[in-house]
Amino acid sequence: MEFQVLENGGVCSAKGYRAAGVTAGLKVSGQPDLAMVVSDAPAVVAAAFTSNLFAAAPVEWDRKIVRGELPVRAIVVNSGVANACTGTQGAQDARAMAAYTAEKIGCLPEEVLVSSTGVIGRQLPMDVIRHGIDLATEALSADASQDAARAIMTTDTVEKRVAVSLEIGGKTVTIGAMTKGAGMIAPQMVLCNNRPKQATMLAYFTTDAKISRTALQEALSRALGCSFNRIVVDGDTSTNDTMVVLANGLAENAEIHRETPELDAFAAALEYCAQTLAKAMVMDGEGVSKFVELRVFGAMDDASARQIAEAIARSPLCKTAWYGEDPNWGRILCAAGYSKVPLKPTQVDLDFDDVPVVRSGLAAPGSSEAQMAAVLKKRSFQVRLCVGAGPGRCVLWTCDLTHDYVKINADYHT
Amino acid sequence: MEFQVLENGGVCSAKGYRAAGVTAGLKVSGQPDLAMVVSDAPAVVAAAFTSNLFAAAPVEWDRKIVRGELPVRAIVVNSGVANACTGTQGAQDARAMAAYTAEKIGCLPEEVLVSSTGVIGRQLPMDVIRHGIDLATEALSADASQDAARAIMTTDTVEKRVAVSLEIGGKTVTIGAMTKGAGMIAPQMVLCNNRPKQATMLAYFTTDAKISRTALQEALSRALGCSFNRIVVDGDTSTNDTMVVLANGLAENAEIHRETPELDAFAAALEYCAQTLAKAMVMDGEGVSKFVELRVFGAMDDASARQIAEAIARSPLCKTAWYGEDPNWGRILCAAGYSKVPLKPTQVDLDFDDVPVVRSGLAAPGSSEAQMAAVLKKRSFQVRLCVGAGPGRCVLWTCDLTHDYVKINADYHT
Numbered sequence: 001m002e003f004q005v006l007e008n009g010g011v012c013s014a015k016g017y018r019a020a021g022v023t024a025g026l027k028v029s030g031q032p033d034l035a036m037v038v039s040d041a042p043a044v045v046a047a048a049f050t051s052n053l054f055a056a057a058p059v060e061w062d063r064k065i066v067r068g069e070l071p072v073r074a075i076v077v078n079s080g081v082a083n084a085c086t087g088t089q090g091a092q093d094a095r096a097m098a099a100y101t102a103e104k105i106g107c108l109p110e111e112v113l114v115s116s117t118g119v120i121g122r123q124l125p126m127d128v129i130r131h132g133i134d135l136a137t138e139a140l141s142a143d144a145s146q147d148a149a150r151a152i153m154t155t156d157t158v159e160k161r162v163a164v165s166l167e168i169g170g171k172t173v174t175i176g177a178m179t180k181g182a183g184m185i186a187p188q189m190v191l192c193n194n195r196p197k198q199a200t201m202l203a204y205f206t207t208d209a210k211i212s213r214t215a216l217q218e219a220l221s222r223a224l225g226c227s228f229n230r231i232v233v234d235g236d237t238s239t240n241d242t243m244v245v246l247a248n249g250l251a252e253n254a255e256i257h258r259e260t261p262e263l264d265a266f267a268a269a270l271e272y273c274a275q276t277l278a279k280a281m282v283m284d285g286e287g288v289s290k291f292v293e294l295r296v297f298g299a300m301d302d303a304s305a306r307q308i309a310e311a312i313a314r315s316p317l318c319k320t321a322w323y324g325e326d327p328n329w330g331r332i333l334c335a336a337g338y339s340k341v342p343l344k345p346t347q348v349d350l351d352f353d354d355v356p357v358v359r360s361g362l363a364a365p366g367s368s369e370a371q372m373a374a375v376l377k378k379r380s381f382q383v384r385l386c387v388g389a390g391p392g393r394c395v396l397w398t399c400d401l402t403h404d405y406v407k408i409n410a411d412y413h414t
Numbered sequence: 415m416e417f418q419v420l421e422n423g424g425v426c427s428a429k430g431y432r433a434a435g436v437t438a439g440l441k442v443s444g445q446p447d448l449a450m451v452v453s454d455a456p457a458v459v460a461a462a463f464t465s466n467l468f469a470a471a472p473v474e475w476d477r478k479i480v481r482g483e484l485p486v487r488a489i490v491v492n493s494g495v496a497n498a499c500t501g502t503q504g505a506q507d508a509r510a511m512a513a514y515t516a517e518k519i520g521c522l523p524e525e526v527l528v529s530s531t532g533v534i535g536r537q538l539p540m541d542v543i544r545h546g547i548d549l550a551t552e553a554l555s556a557d558a559s560q561d562a563a564r565a566i567m568t569t570d571t572v573e574k575r576v577a578v579s580l581e582i583g584g585k586t587v588t589i590g591a592m593t594k595g596a597g598m599i600a601p602q603m604v605l606c607n608n609r610p611k612q613a614t615m616l617a618y619f620t621t622d623a624k625i626s627r628t629a630l631q632e633a634l635s636r637a638l639g640c641s642f643n644r645i646v647v648d649g650d651t652s653t654n655d656t657m658v659v660l661a662n663g664l665a666e667n668a669e670i671h672r673e674t675p676e677l678d679a680f681a682a683a684l685e686y687c688a689q690t691l692a693k694a695m696v697m698d699g700e701g702v703s704k705f706v707e708l709r710v711f712g713a714m715d716d717a718s719a720r721q722i723a724e725a726i727a728r729s730p731l732c733k734t735a736w737y738g739e740d741p742n743w744g745r746i747l748c749a750a751g752y753s754k755v756p757l758k759p760t761q762v763d764l765d766f767d768d769v770p771v772v773r774s775g776l777a778a779p780g781s782s783e784a785q786m787a788a789v790l791k792k793r794s795f796q797v798r799l800c801v802g803a804g805p806g807r808c809v810l811w812t813c814d815l816t817h818d819y820v821k822i823n824a825d826y827h828t
Contacts, residue, residue: 054751120744234730237752324824330534337468338651410738
């Protein structure tokens with residue numbers, strides 16, 4: 001490992017970042033609901049957003065900013081209301097959030113990224129938002145990584161943040177991050193760049209690295225593919241998913257460019273942070289009692305492996321069996337069988353951790369149900385499905401479906 | 415309506431059919447677990463089976479029989495063990511079930527269809543099966559529609575059967591049917607015919623109509639498309655789904671052929687039976703408290719409408735909101751938005767029964783959440799999503815996701 005994990009890190013760990021987390025009054029619970037992150041220096045930005053066609057108003061605002069290739073100074077985030085399916089009013093409100101923040105911290109509206117998370121279809125109460133921005137601006141501090149991480153939570157039960165530092169060209173570069181998300185989690189985010197392409201989990205990374213825009217995009221893209229884009233809690237892909245990396249250059253390293261060892265080192269550190277947060281998100285997923293690392297391999301190609309893995313990760317029968325610590329492996333094969341990927345039952349092997357479960361499509365000889373059940377009693381285990389001799393593989397981090405999931409989601413809105 | 419619904423009908427309602435439902439001893443609960451249906455005369459058969467690649471051994475046996483175009487004399491069905499993912503032994507056992515039944519009732523093994531439903535991956539206890547076939551053969555009676563329907567149940571809480579009669583060419587033709595299925599329900603059955611193509615719901619139809627094989631296939635295909643293939647309970651497509659129609663000709667009508675008014679009348683009656691049973695299956699789905707008729711229209715084509723409807727019907731967030739009687743319509747739009755069908759948010763309207771919920775992608779003006787919630791408090795309601803001005807449409811019958819679903823499926827196997 002070419003980097004060091006920092007204790008108690010977060011979005012304020014890197015040089016030149018201040019943050020705040022305040023209670024504007026959006027949540028009935030009275031919990032913190034507005035976060036702000038400000039970079040003292042203009043920051044290069046790379047970002048990825050949801051592929052949902054009902055992308056929320058703040059996502060649309062952010063895409064415009066990110067494609068504009070101008071530096072970014074701040075991020076303002078509210079929880080409680082998603083500002084999705086809110087039309088022209090929603091677009092105006094997203095812009096107004098940026099503009100009001102810009103006015104307070106002294107920059108242009110186009111230098112402020114905006115995120116929202118919460119109930120879809122409601123308009124933002126802008127007086128409450130402005131009140132929150134007032135409070136946040138006053139509270140800005142280089143010691144508020146925890147406050148900010150708390151203020152972006154919705155059904156999350158723990159705040160999630162991480163930071164690492166590494167040496168690049170004799171300079172210490174730091175990456176800090178925070179994320180939220182427990183339900184409506186099956187991100188399929190797409191890198192936002194000049195070629196318009198198009199993930200409610202939110203993830204914010206701040207670094208003091210000096211790095212080119214394209215190198216930052218490359219690092220984000222690598223990290224995204226093996227972190228947030230490989231998690232499935234409930235299989236619902238949100239309208240607001242957002243991953244943003246800001247790089248303000250205050251570490252004063254020689255600028256990092258593509259296809260260099262320095263980028264590899266930086267990308268590896270970013271990837272570590274993203275993976276740590278993505279796993280934490282699944283562990284803290286709504287009602288989750290089991291963390292499952294699902295590995296599908298031997299498929300024709302990676303896309304086929306992914307399609308099989310998604311069928312299993314989304315199957316209510318597989319997920320409830322994990323919750324029940326029930327080695328009912330037929331449900332896993334069944335899900336693979338309806339995934340619409342061609343496969344031969346006789347070529348299928350399945351393992352729970354180190355216990356063979358299925359060999360050549362049949363119950364593995366010599367393994368008892370008690371052995372299988374023992375694996376499932378663990379809080380975290382691996383499910384490995386081999387579907388043939390092909391090169392295609394996929395790893396998904398997923399979870400069980402529990403009574404608490406139903407409770408949380410039958411009662412969330414009203 | 416060109417047909418009459420018969421009281422207390424089932425697979426014995428048509429002329430020349432006897433049935434039985436007995437307790438062989440496959441279920442720990444001691445509930446009936448083996449059913450038999452016998453036609454006194456050789457019957458023309460049409461059938462559709464699961465598209466799951468892990469099709470169970472009895473499905474493979476049945477496909478061979480149905481493609482052989484020979485008449486069928488009997489169906490034998492066990493519940494408790496699915497005989498799926500059981501390899502060569504499973505295939506031998508399916509054949510042995512047919513052969514032993516054939517021996518008992520005096521026909522060829524190739525005249526006997528076999529079905530199994532229950533836990534995947536276990537071998538059938540053949541001594542118990544043979545004991546059950548002995549008991550069933552002794553119990554065969556023209557008054558056993560209820561017994562048979564009970565013996566095919568797994569997690570079903572009520573037996574499901576129906577019968578109708580209609581006049582064809584001056585003769586009274588009767589169609590009777592039974593079905594089972596409460597979980598692992600998202601059938602995608604494909605008609606089985608000479609051109610090899612390829613749902614654990616089981617559905618058996620018996621009729622005394624005299625009808626050509628191709629006309630019977632046509633009637634089954636029409637009925638399937640607007641009944642079992644449009645239901646989604648949990649979204650898991652089983653390895654054992656089976657729909658079979660037997661027609662023994664004992665009504666002595668002039669043979670029904672394709673492209674005739676007689677076929678239309680027969681098909682409409684069959685469709686009524688299939689729809690009645692498909693709806694009953696969803697109503698009795700595992701843990702179900704809400705029946706939802708989901709209509710998507712205005713799509714580019716029917717396949718696109720289906721894809722959107724399936725995303726909604728499979729969404730844990732939509733299903734738990736229905737359970738919670740929560741008008742959180744953003745979850746419905748969100749699911750449509752990640753369905754991978756191109757659509758324009760501003761063209762989307764949504765209604766719950768007669769209450770406008772969304773107009774042009776925004777909360778419908780004039781409708782209160784209380785009005786929306788009032789619809790959701792009903793046991794059965796309609797969700798209608800218009801996604802544009804295209805001709806594509808789809809109706810799915812689906813349901814909520816409840817605490818009882820989790821309970822049933824976390825505890826089913828062990």
